[in-house]
Amino acid sequence: MTHSTANRTRGPVTGSPTTGNGHDPKLEIRGVTKNFVTRAGEVDALASCDLALEQGEFLTIVGPSGCGKSTLMMVAAGLDEASSGSILVDGEPAGGPGPQRSVVFQRFALFPSRTVADNICFGMQQARVPKPEQAERLEEQLTLMGLGKFRDSYPHELSGGMQQRVAIARSLVLRPEILLMDEPFGALDAQTRLLLQEELVRLRQVHRFTVLFITHSVEEAVYLADRVAVMTRRPGAIKTVIDVPGDAEWRSSDIETAMGHPEFTQLRQRVWKLVKEEIVAS
Amino acid sequence: MATTDVKAPRRASEAGPALDVRTRARNHAIASIGSVLLVWLLVTSVFGLLDPETLPSPLDVARAIATLAVDPFSGSTLFGHVASSVQRWGLGVLAAVLIGVPTGALLAWIPPVRAAVTPVFELLRYIPPFAWIPLAVLWFGAGLTAQSAVVFVAAFPPMVINAQLGVAQVDPLLDKAARALGASSATTLARVVFPVATPSALAGVRIGLSNGWMALIGAELVVGSEGLGFVISQAQSNGETEVIVAGMVCIGVLGMLFDLALQKLSARALRWHA
Numbered sequence: 001m002t003h004s005t006a007n008r009t010r011g012p013v014t015g016s017p018t019t020g021n022g023h024d025p026k027l028e029i030r031g032v033t034k035n036f037v038t039r040a041g042e043v044d045a046l047a048s049c050d051l052a053l054e055q056g057e058f059l060t061i062v063g064p065s066g067c068g069k070s071t072l073m074m075v076a077a078g079l080d081e082a083s084s085g086s087i088l089v090d091g092e093p094a095g096g097p098g099p100q101r102s103v104v105f106q107r108f109a110l111f112p113s114r115t116v117a118d119n120i121c122f123g124m125q126q127a128r129v130p131k132p133e134q135a136e137r138l139e140e141q142l143t144l145m146g147l148g149k150f151r152d153s154y155p156h157e158l159s160g161g162m163q164q165r166v167a168i169a170r171s172l173v174l175r176p177e178i179l180l181m182d183e184p185f186g187a188l189d190a191q192t193r194l195l196l197q198e199e200l201v202r203l204r205q206v207h208r209f210t211v212l213f214i215t216h217s218v219e220e221a222v223y224l225a226d227r228v229a230v231m232t233r234r235p236g237a238i239k240t241v242i243d244v245p246g247d248a249e250w251r252s253s254d255i256e257t258a259m260g261h262p263e264f265t266q267l268r269q270r271v272w273k274l275v276k277e278e279i280v281a282s
Numbered sequence: 283m284a285t286t287d288v289k290a291p292r293r294a295s296e297a298g299p300a301l302d303v304r305t306r307a308r309n310h311a312i313a314s315i316g317s318v319l320l321v322w323l324l325v326t327s328v329f330g331l332l333d334p335e336t337l338p339s340p341l342d343v344a345r346a347i348a349t350l351a352v353d354p355f356s357g358s359t360l361f362g363h364v365a366s367s368v369q370r371w372g373l374g375v376l377a378a379v380l381i382g383v384p385t386g387a388l389l390a391w392i393p394p395v396r397a398a399v400t401p402v403f404e405l406l407r408y409i410p411p412f413a414w415i416p417l418a419v420l421w422f423g424a425g426l427t428a429q430s431a432v433v434f435v436a437a438f439p440p441m442v443i444n445a446q447l448g449v450a451q452v453d454p455l456l457d458k459a460a461r462a463l464g465a466s467s468a469t470t471l472a473r474v475v476f477p478v479a480t481p482s483a484l485a486g487v488r489i490g491l492s493n494g495w496m497a498l499i500g501a502e503l504v505v506g507s508e509g510l511g512f513v514i515s516q517a518q519s520n521g522e523t524e525v526i527v528a529g530m531v532c533i534g535v536l537g538m539l540f541d542l543a544l545q546k547l548s549a550r551a552l553r554w555h556a
Contacts, residue, residue, distance in 0.1 A: 074458075079458050097461045099462075102462065107453075111460075112555075113478055154553075174464075
């Protein structure tokens with residue numbers, strides 16, 4: 001654990017939290033709060049949340065269920081409005097949803113009336129990408145995600161793992177700068193999940209996108225991340241951000257091997273303890 | 283890329299068994315309709331349990347249909363009456379589809395419109411189509427328009443309700459996914475929401491078609507001088523039981539054919555549907 005920011009508990013950030021290199025962060029969540037008005041009265045979902053992701057960084061968020069992780073993600077995507085605070089991309093207000101901040105949902109959200117190929121092309125059609133280029137990028141994704149045989153299948157004909165591959169391809173085909181993943185592997189069985197986690201590590205080496213990734217699995221959070229953010233119970237706020245050393249021995253191995261590594265176990269236990277504090281306290 | 287979590291494409295692998303299922307269903311249909319005809323034949327022609335004034339034999343009914351097809355009955359041949367019924371029904375249900383389905387979609391998509399329209403709609407919907415006949419006749423005269431209006435009144439509610447249900451039941455996540463991929467509201471509605479709502483909307487159209495057909499025959503029984511409903515009411519006045527049953531058979535067979543045609547069309551349009 002050589003990184004200076006490891007173990008550091010972040011308080012509320014005032015002003016612009018830079019990422020250490022002095023540049024504007026790629027994605028910044030600044031003072032975001034969210035409250036809903038329900039029949040039972042006002043509910044605070046998010047207390048002030050601050051996070052800044054550097055270009056190419058992979059940040060995972062873990063926290064007790066119901067802490068507002070998904071709400072934070074929807075706000076970051078521009079699909080939900082914050083009650084206060086702002087989302088910045090390259091230092092500019094991000095505005096509404098768009099293909100540069102691509103979202104992958106837990107429940108896949110594939111369009112059931114469209115084939116695999118038509119699902120993948122949907123975003124390119126909206127962006128009016130020229131037809132020949134659409135075809136080229138489609139082929140690239142079909143190959144990359146191993147979906148070649150299923151191009152003319154409909155979503156209901158595919159297994160969950162294949163459906164999520166289509167959803168990921170549908171996002172990646174737009175060459176997003178930022179990928180927002182809301183428990184993308186949460187609805188999958190354990191084996192498929194392992195495969196796709198490794199898939200994602202591989203994809204990240206190809207495209208250097210910036211990733212904000214929500215999960216309730218501490219192992220997953222530690223294995224995939226450059227930094228792990230732990231959220232408090234509701235109203236959710238960022239409790240701690242932990243650095244995962246980039247040069248750790250287990251980083252180059254698959255997840256099962258990594259999990260057997262003492263350093264990984266130590267880190268996982270630390271994150272889990274932080275999450276547990278929030279669950280027990282609530 | 284491992285393919286261990288892959289299901290084989292469904293269509294190719296099930297083409298064989300699906301055919302068998304269809305053949306079996308057809309055989310069942312032939313057997314059950316055949317049995318009814320046989321019992322009908324036995325109780326009338328063979329054992330004479332029922333006299334022809336109560337229930338004519340299927341042979342007499344077939345003969346009546348053949349006669350009606352060539353000799354005019356109350357002004358036109360069977361084809362003339364069928365054409366007139368089908369025209370009224372067609373106009374009524376066409377109007378119901380064109381107005382009802384978009385209305386339903388609108389009600390689901392725009393909550394304030396739903397709040398304003400639903401109470402009125404719910405009230406009107408409990409007035410049976412037949413209760414509109416007197417007013418329709420006063421407004422439009424005892425002809426095509428009045429009959430079509432009654433068809434419309436009968437076919438409209440299920441089309442609105444099911445279209446509304448179809449749009450309302452579309453997973454909001456699909457809307458989010460479409461917007462995150464850069465789609466506008468209009469595009470999302472047209473290319474994501476409507477296609478997903480189509481099965482439910484088509485189910486409503488199907489109910490509307492049959493409601494409209496039944497309401498039309500009812501309306502023809504009491505008003506007008508053409509159509510299959512008119513034929514059976516005339517035959518009743520003349521005491522021609524075999525013509526009454528002939529008319530009833532035509533009404534049933536035509537209704538069934540419309541439904542089959544719609545189901546064939548839907549199956550083609552909804553290939554993606556599980």
